[in-house]
Amino acid sequence: MRDNYILKNSLKQLFSLFGLIAIIIISSILSPRFLKIENLITILRQSSILLILSLGLTGVVLTGGIDLSISAIAAFVGCTIAQLLKSGMSIPLVFGIGLIVGGVIGIFNGILVGKLKMPPFVATYGMMMVVNGLSLIMMQGAVIYGLPKKFTWLGVGYMGSIPIPVVLAFLVSLFFIILFRKTVFGAELYILGANKTAARYSSIPVDKNLILIYGISGLTAGFAGIILTARLDAAEVAMTDVFGLQTVAAVVIGGTSLLGGEGGAFGTVIGALILTIVVNIMNLTGISSFFQPIVMGVVIIFTVFIDVVSKRRQ
Amino acid sequence: MEPILSVRGLSKSFPGVQALDGVNFDLYPGEVHIIVGENGAGKSTLTKCILGAYIPEKGEIYFNGERVEFKHSRDAIEKGISAVYQEFNLVPYLDVAHNIFFNREYMSKIPGIIDKKKMHNEAKKILESLNVDYINTATKVKDLDVAEKQMVEIAKALSTNPKIIVFDEPTAPLSSREVDAFFKKINQLKESGIAVIYISHRMHEFEFIGDRITVLRDGKYIGTVNIGDVSDDELVEMMVGRSVSQIYTRTENKYSKEALRVENLFDKKGNVIDASLYVRKGEIVGLAGLVGAGRTELVRLVFGIDKIEKGSIFVNGEKVIPKSPTHMMKLGVGLLPEDRKEQGLALSLPVALNIVMVSLRQLFKKYFINKKKTEQISNKYIKELNIVTPSVNSIVKYLSGGNQQKVVIAKWLLPDPDIIIFDEPTRGIDVGAKMEIYGLMDKLASAGKAILMISSELQEVIGLSDRFYILYEGRIVSESKKGELSEQEIGMKMLAGR
Structure with missing residues (x-):
C-alpha cells in the first residue's frame, strides 16, 4: 500500500473524512441542537470565508510554500471596496477592482518567491505587514458601514434556504478541486512541491507557475474579503483578525503537507469544516470563549501528530 | 587464520x-x-x-x-x-x-x-x-x-x-x-x-x-x-546470470546533418573555456574528463540552465541563445541530468506523473489532464523500457536505482527530442540495467537522434561513442574517433590535458 500513490492519497483524505465524521457524531451527542438544520446551515455559513481563504492557500502549500499575507489581503480588499462603494461606484466595477487588487498583491508575492527566490515565509510575512500598513493609512482608524443592499446580498442573501456565501464557497471549492486534480497547471504544482530542481530540468516553467499560484492565492483572498465585507456590512482594518493562522491549520488538518507535493482541495474543505464545528459545539455547550483557543490548539496539534506518526510508520 | x-x-x-x-x-x-x-x-x-x-x-x-x-x-x-x-x-x-x-x-x-x-x-x-x-x-x-x-x-x-x-x-x-x-x-x-x-x-x-x-x-x-x-x-x-558476449554493441550508422553545434563557448564562472563541438544525427558523441573538468557545466549551458557568457550555440543550424530548459525543450533538446534523485525525479509522486512530466503541456493542449491517456502512455514506456514497477501509480521512491533511471529516460523519450544529452546515464545502477540503457542509446542513434553523453566511466565512453571529446580544466583538449587513441593516451589527456 505504501508504494501506491493513488491509494495512499485517498486513504489520507479518508482519514480526514473519518475525523470529520467522528467530530460530528461526538458533537451530536454533546448537544441535541447540533444536528438541527438551522445549526448545520450556520456551520456552513461560518466556515465559508475561512474555507475560501484556505483554498487559495492550499495551492501555495502544495508547492512547498506558505502565504501568510492572505488575511491581510482580504482585509485590505474589504476596506478598499467599502471606500469605493461609499463613493458610489457601481457594484460590478468595485467587485472587479477588489479581485484585481488581491491578485496583484499575490503576484507581488509570487515575484518575491519565484523570481527573487526569497523564502516564502519571510516574503509573505513582510507583505502581510506592508498590506496591513496600507489598510491602516487608508482607513485612519475608521469603520465603514451601511453598504448598498444589492452588495450586502452577497453576504447575507439566500438562494432557496442556502446562504449565498455557502453557495460561493461551494463553487470555489469545486474550482480548486478541478484545478489541482484535473489540469496541467495543477499537476505541475504537485511536481514543483515534490522537487523544484527536477521540475526545472523537466522544462516546467517553475517561476511562472509560482507567480501564478501566489497570484491565485491573493485573488482568492480578495474574493474572501469581498464576501466578508458584504456579510458584515462593514469594513475595518482588523476585520480578518479572527482567522489568524486558522487558514494554515485548515490546510494542514485537511492532509496537505507543509513540505509540498501532497494533499488537495477536498482535504481543505474537511479541514475548514472541522475547525468550524469545534467552535460551534463549544458555543452550543456553553464552554467559555476563554477556553476555546486551548481546545483549538489541541485539535490542531493532535491532527498533525496523527499525520507525523502515520508517516513515521512508513 | x-x-x-x-x-x-x-x-x-x-x-x-x-x-x-x-x-x-x-x-x-x-x-x-x-x-x-x-x-x-x-x-x-x-x-x-x-x-x-x-x-x-x-x-x-x-x-x-x-x-x-x-x-x-x-x-x-x-x-x-x-x-x-x-x-x-x-x-x-x-x-x-x-x-x-x-x-x-x-x-x-x-x-x-x-x-x-x-x-x-x-x-x-x-x-x-x-x-x-x-x-x-x-x-x-x-x-x-x-x-x-x-x-x-x-x-x-x-x-x-x-x-x-x-x-x-x-x-x-x-x-x-x-x-x-x-x-x-x-x-x-x-x-x-x-x-x-x-x-x-x-x-x-x-x-x-x-x-x-x-x-x-x-x-x-x-x-x-x-x-x-x-x-x-x-x-x-x-x-x-547470463552470458555477456558484448557489453557495448553499436550499430553502424550513417550520420546525416549536424544537429548541435557549439562554438567558442564560455560560461560566467570560468568552468567552461572556449569550448567548441558538434554532434550529428545518428551519432553518439562522448564527453570525457575528470569530475570538475567542466563537462556538466558545458551541457547546462546548452540546455539553458546556466547563462552563457560568450560564444554561440546552433540547434539544427539555427543560432539560439538558450533561455531556459522550457525554451530548449521546445527546440527539441533533452537533458537527462547526472543526479536523478535531485534533478531527475519527483520521488514522492507516482511513476506515471514522472513519465509525462516533461510532456504535460504537449500532451494536454486543452489544459485538462486525461488520466487514462497518462496511464496508457506510461504503460507503453514501462513495457518498452522494461521498467520493473508494481503499477503506473507506484511512488517512484520505492523503485530500484536502475528502474528510476529508466523512468528519467522514459520522461525524455516521450517528447521525442532530436538532441538528447545524457549526463552520467548509468551512474550507480547495476550491470543488467546498464546494458539495457546502452542498447537503448544505440537504438536512438540508429533512429537518427543526436546523442551527447557525459560519462566518468572511461570504458563507457570508449565503448559507446562514435567520437569523443576530452575536457581538461574547462577546455576541450582532444577530439578523436572511436579507436584512434589508446587508453593510456586518453588517461593522460584527462589527467594532464595533453
Whole structure:
C-alpha cells in the first residue's frame, strides 16, 4: 500500500473524512441542537470565508510554500471596496477592482518567491505587514458601514434556504478541486512541491507557475474579503483578525503537507469544516470563549501528530 | 587464520521479496572483501544484517568465532563494526571535527563542556592520515562539497578504531585524486589488520584494493572468487546470470546533418573555456574528463540552465541563445541530468506523473489532464523500457536505482527530442540495467537522434561513442574517433590535458 500513490492519497483524505465524521457524531451527542438544520446551515455559513481563504492557500502549500499575507489581503480588499462603494461606484466595477487588487498583491508575492527566490515565509510575512500598513493609512482608524443592499446580498442573501456565501464557497471549492486534480497547471504544482530542481530540468516553467499560484492565492483572498465585507456590512482594518493562522491549520488538518507535493482541495474543505464545528459545539455547550483557543490548539496539534506518526510508520 | 566474521545461511525477507536466501560469507582480518550484484541482489540487506540494522530471520553470524545476535546497530558498533553509507549522515551546521566525533565528543574537566582543542587535534590527525588535511576541521559541513563530505564520513568511521569497516559505494562522489588517496588509506587499513567489506559497482576499481569478491544474485549466494582469477566478463556473467558476449554493441550508422553545434563557448564562472563541438544525427558523441573538468557545466549551458557568457550555440543550424530548459525543450533538446534523485525525479509522486512530466503541456493542449491517456502512455514506456514497477501509480521512491533511471529516460523519450544529452546515464545502477540503457542509446542513434553523453566511466565512453571529446580544466583538449587513441593516451589527456 505504501508504494501506491493513488491509494495512499485517498486513504489520507479518508482519514480526514473519518475525523470529520467522528467530530460530528461526538458533537451530536454533546448537544441535541447540533444536528438541527438551522445549526448545520450556520456551520456552513461560518466556515465559508475561512474555507475560501484556505483554498487559495492550499495551492501555495502544495508547492512547498506558505502565504501568510492572505488575511491581510482580504482585509485590505474589504476596506478598499467599502471606500469605493461609499463613493458610489457601481457594484460590478468595485467587485472587479477588489479581485484585481488581491491578485496583484499575490503576484507581488509570487515575484518575491519565484523570481527573487526569497523564502516564502519571510516574503509573505513582510507583505502581510506592508498590506496591513496600507489598510491602516487608508482607513485612519475608521469603520465603514451601511453598504448598498444589492452588495450586502452577497453576504447575507439566500438562494432557496442556502446562504449565498455557502453557495460561493461551494463553487470555489469545486474550482480548486478541478484545478489541482484535473489540469496541467495543477499537476505541475504537485511536481514543483515534490522537487523544484527536477521540475526545472523537466522544462516546467517553475517561476511562472509560482507567480501564478501566489497570484491565485491573493485573488482568492480578495474574493474572501469581498464576501466578508458584504456579510458584515462593514469594513475595518482588523476585520480578518479572527482567522489568524486558522487558514494554515485548515490546510494542514485537511492532509496537505507543509513540505509540498501532497494533499488537495477536498482535504481543505474537511479541514475548514472541522475547525468550524469545534467552535460551534463549544458555543452550543456553553464552554467559555476563554477556553476555546486551548481546545483549538489541541485539535490542531493532535491532527498533525496523527499525520507525523502515520508517516513515521512508513 | 580464523575469520573475524562469519555468516552462515542468512535469510531475510520483506513483504513480497526474499531479500536474502541462505547467504554465506566469510571475512578475514586484513582483507578487503568486495560484494557485488545487481540492484536488489541483497548487498545492502546483507551488510545491514551484519551491522545490526536488520534482524535476520534465519542463519547465524559469528564474530571472532563467537555467535552474535545484534538487536541494534549500537551492538555492532560496540564490537568494532563501523560503516560508511551511500547517504550522508552528517550534521550540516556543525563543524568537521564535531561531526567526526559526534556523540563521542571529548569532554573537558568542566562537566558538559566539550574539549574543542583536543577534538580538533584528533580530527586533524585522522584527516592527515587520509591525506586530506586541506579540509579545515573548523569548517561547517554544509560548506563542504560532496567529495569532502565523503572524506569526513570516512574519517568519522575510522575514528571509532573499528575492526571491521563497511563501505557502500564510497568512491561515487570522489574525484580521481581523492580516490587514489582513499585507496592508499584502504591498503593501510588492510596492513594494520582491519577487515573491509566493500560494496561497489565499479569493476575497474577492484584490482587496486580487493582481495576476494562475493557475488550475490536475487538474494542468493552465487560464489566467492579471488581477484585476478576471473575476467570482468565472467564476473558480470555471475552477477546477471547470463552470458555477456558484448557489453557495448553499436550499430553502424550513417550520420546525416549536424544537429548541435557549439562554438567558442564560455560560461560566467570560468568552468567552461572556449569550448567548441558538434554532434550529428545518428551519432553518439562522448564527453570525457575528470569530475570538475567542466563537462556538466558545458551541457547546462546548452540546455539553458546556466547563462552563457560568450560564444554561440546552433540547434539544427539555427543560432539560439538558450533561455531556459522550457525554451530548449521546445527546440527539441533533452537533458537527462547526472543526479536523478535531485534533478531527475519527483520521488514522492507516482511513476506515471514522472513519465509525462516533461510532456504535460504537449500532451494536454486543452489544459485538462486525461488520466487514462497518462496511464496508457506510461504503460507503453514501462513495457518498452522494461521498467520493473508494481503499477503506473507506484511512488517512484520505492523503485530500484536502475528502474528510476529508466523512468528519467522514459520522461525524455516521450517528447521525442532530436538532441538528447545524457549526463552520467548509468551512474550507480547495476550491470543488467546498464546494458539495457546502452542498447537503448544505440537504438536512438540508429533512429537518427543526436546523442551527447557525459560519462566518468572511461570504458563507457570508449565503448559507446562514435567520437569523443576530452575536457581538461574547462577546455576541450582532444577530439578523436572511436579507436584512434589508446587508453593510456586518453588517461593522460584527462589527467594532464595533453
